[in-house]
Amino acid sequence: MNDPLIEALRRAVEAAPLDDELRLHLATQLWERGLADQAVSEASTVLSHSPADSRARELLARALGAPAAPDPASLRPAAPPSPPRPEAGFDWSAAETEVGHIARPAFVDGESAPAFDAHDLQRPTTTLTDVGGMSQVKERLNAAFLAPLKNPELRALYGKSLRGGLLMYGPPGCGKTFIARAIAGELGASFLSVGISDILDRYMGESEHNVRDLFQLARRDAPTVIFLDELDAIGQRRSQARHSGMRGVVVALLEELDGVASDNEGVFVLAATNQPWDVDPALRRPGRLDRTVLVLPPDDEARRAIFRHHLARRPVEGVDLAELARLTDGYSGADIAYVCEVASENALLESARTGTARLIGMDDLRHGVAQTTSSTGPWLEAARNVVRFGEDDGTFTQLRDYLKSVRRL
Known part of the structure; x- marks a missing residue:
């Protein structure tokens, strides 16, 4: 059937396949022209996107069960209901909406659940x-x-x-x-x-x-x-x-x-x-x-333990924990975790390029250290300024001693 309107609608639907309103219009025109099978297909597609679309359901039912074409007026969208007229006096609903960011509604169904359970x-x-x-x-x-x-x-x-x-x-x-x-x-x-x-x-x-x-x-x-x-x-x-x-x-x-x-x-x-x-x-x-x-950056023993923890379930070989602990002096636990992540990523990318999986070695971990800097430096600098120029009631005695030991004070 060479119908210019139908062809134009098909092209429009192909260009906007998620436009249910346009597809429903195409289905309506197909049904009016007696092309029930094609109308069923388009109406079904609309329902797959919007299962609650009553117009698509009505068109599908008519196309499957009625031999005659429906009245196109019955498929047109119903006029939206007119908004209810406000009652005389103060509009409490509008007022509650306006202050919704400040206070809860005056009347609610049941008590609110506790914040923690x-x-x-x-x-x-x-x-x-x-x-x-x-x-x-x-x-x-x-x-x-x-x-x-x-x-x-x-x-x-x-x-x-x-x-x-x-x-x-x-x-x-x-x-x-x-x-x-x-x-x-x-x-x-x-x-x-x-x-x-x-x-x-x-x-x-x-x-x-x-x-x-x-x-x-x-x-x-x-x-x-x-x-x-x-x-x-x-x-x-x-x-x-x-x-x-x-x-x-x-x-x-x-x-x-x-x-x-x-x-x-x-x-x-x-x-x-x-x-x-x-x-x-x-x-x-x-x-x-x-x-x-x-709680200071992890010491030598703690850095070894953190490396061991983050590498325990990864394929590694020849890992020298002592060297890694020495290379990451001043690193936080999160910094060390990121070093392990970078090393794993480096080995993974090389394995993907070569097509052969390999183990994570010290070169990968050294690369991870080189790509990472300690995140504790800015904090220590801010702490130094507080200890040097701020009021201290004795709370920061440990911090003062540590800053002196690392020659930052």
Whole structure:
């Protein structure tokens, strides 16, 4: 059938195969011309894209069951219903829409679900024995946190309080989160990892409720380790907070740490930050996050352990861990992981070019080191400026000693 309209519509559909409105128009014209089989094919294609299209379903039913052509007017889209006329008086729906970013609707169906539930709880199996090297960090953790917890009789004898938490700080990528999981494993406790995205809410007052939900869940499932990641974002200095909601989060966090409304027995709070000087000072007062541990770039033993971990499941040969540890002095754990990734990529690309798979060797790893620089340098420079020119209440004593030992102060 040589129909100019049909041919033009077919070309248009070929040029825009996802335009269902155009394809449905073609199907309608085919049906009107008695080409039922072709109309069925086009209408079926529309339904595969839009299963709820009532016009395509109606056309398909007519093409399959009716011998006569339908009235084209019946296939035209129905006029949209006119909007309901607003009732006299104040338009509450419009008002709620306008303030939706500030407050929840006045009436809702049922109560909102809590921000945290049992699905957020983890049971780490990692312990501090899985943390390579870092002997000074482990000693500090044991003295400030683990020894009193593991020896209740001695704790009672010496009147050692369990109130307060532990703040880990240091360059990014040096294993603070891994250490927090290891502490939870040592204690046989549940683990709740929380970041700013888990706490902050768009509605006023909800962020504070999220903080309370977090501690309520931890108390119900005690012993529990709450890990506050990036504490400088969650508990930033209230004098620097640009939004009043962030100041409310800090106040709610202080109340929960103090156990104003509940007993925090069995709830252990660990926090980590790369910017401890931006944390609200009230969070570091006695009874809160009053113990601090500086987590530095991994030492020689730790760097060997990190290389061994990241290469354990890769095809390697002749790997000299001692040389790699020497070449990556000052690297963070994340930097070392990237070195292994670059080495693996180098071996993979060469194997793809030659068509023969080969093992990852020291040349690949040296190439990875050459392509990577330590990410801890900028942090150490910022820390040096804080220690040299900022106010220090003794929190950064470890940091000052380290900077002196590496001749950065």
